[in-house]
Amino acid sequence: MRSPERSSRDIVVGKRPRSLWAWVRLTGALLVGALLLGVALDFVTASPSLCASCHEMTPRTDSWKQSAHSAVACVNCHQPPSAWYELPQRLIDRGQLLGRDAVRHIAGGYQDPVEGPVAGAVPVTDDICLQCHDSNRKATSGFRILIDHAEHAERNGSCASCHVRTGHPVQTRGKALSLMTQCFTCHGSAETPDALGDCGLCHPSGYQLTPASHDAATWIKGHGAVSDSDPGQCQLCHVGNSCNDCHGLEMPHPAGWAGASDGHVVAAEESRAVCARCHGSGPDLCTVCHHQEYEPVKGTWVQQHPLDVEQRGTTSCMGCHGRDFCVRCHTR
Secondary structure: OOOHHHHHHHHHHHHHHHHHHHHHHHHHHHHHHHHHHHHHHHHHHOOHHHHHOOHHHHHHHHHHHOOOOOOOOHHHHHOOOOOHHHHHHHHHHHHHHHHHHHHHHHHOOOOOOOOOOOOOOOOOOHHHHOOOOOOOOOOOOOOOOOOOHHHHHHHHOOHHHOOOOOOOOOOOOOHHHHHHHHHOOOOOOOOOOOOOOOHHHHOOOOOOOOOHHHHOOOHHHHHHHHHHHOHHHHOOOOOOOHHHHHHOOOOOOOOOOOOOOOOHHHHHHHOHHHHHHHHOOOOOOOHHHHOOOOOHHHOOHHHHHHHHHHHHOOHHHHHHHOOOOHHHOOOO
16 A cells, blocks of 8 residues: 555646646647747738728739739838748837838828839849749740830849839720830930830830820820829820820910910810810800800800800900890891
């Protein structure tokens, strides 16, 4: 029969291994839980849906969906590449990336469209691009563009010096025009006179230079809005006074054009057809702006104006038309 002292010692000694294994199991469970949590955070924060949840990013995610990189997640380009075992550092980097955007969300400071390096933004480094692309390729898109890729890569020293809008083309442009805008930061500029801006320097003979947007039936009427919002697109091909030469007057209209005595009044008197190119023709071309009481459903302004004269008098009319204007129609 065992003595009480020995039995007690065996029990105490036997407890130590059980306590140690409990700590091992607990530590293992915490590590597995932390790993699963890290993997979950990595998956959630890497999703483009997270970027799209912020309203400032909506134009960027929409353009990304139309780009050649639509199958590439945002973080694959906007975060330094890392190995699978660098999960903690990857989450730290991503937290900083999201934190910077959160600060911009609160304080503002988004630049759109992005045509070059943005102050405070993390540039897309070459090692990110080289995860998928070969730096030794000799040419791209030979059927539409002629370029010595290796020469440009060596001289410019960075993929992003040319490929700024590859992942986020401007929605009002075609994809090729988005990239072409970046070409003109060097080509055809006074700072780099050796980089010519001639079409034939980059485009092969027979290539259709006119963008597809110009073929639309609404282009003549709608191109003004594109020019106002994105003048850089037009300036790729149309240089100098091309707008003025086509419109027959200064375009866009200078400040004070509507109210200046030598502004639109003189232009309209010299040639109403010039105004009609954009603003439409017909007897009520001026009426839309000048006669607030005009109601198209009631007919032309000529039919409606007697009531306005009866109610308000002729003072407002004489400000534009002069005292003898009425007798051109009214003989009594």
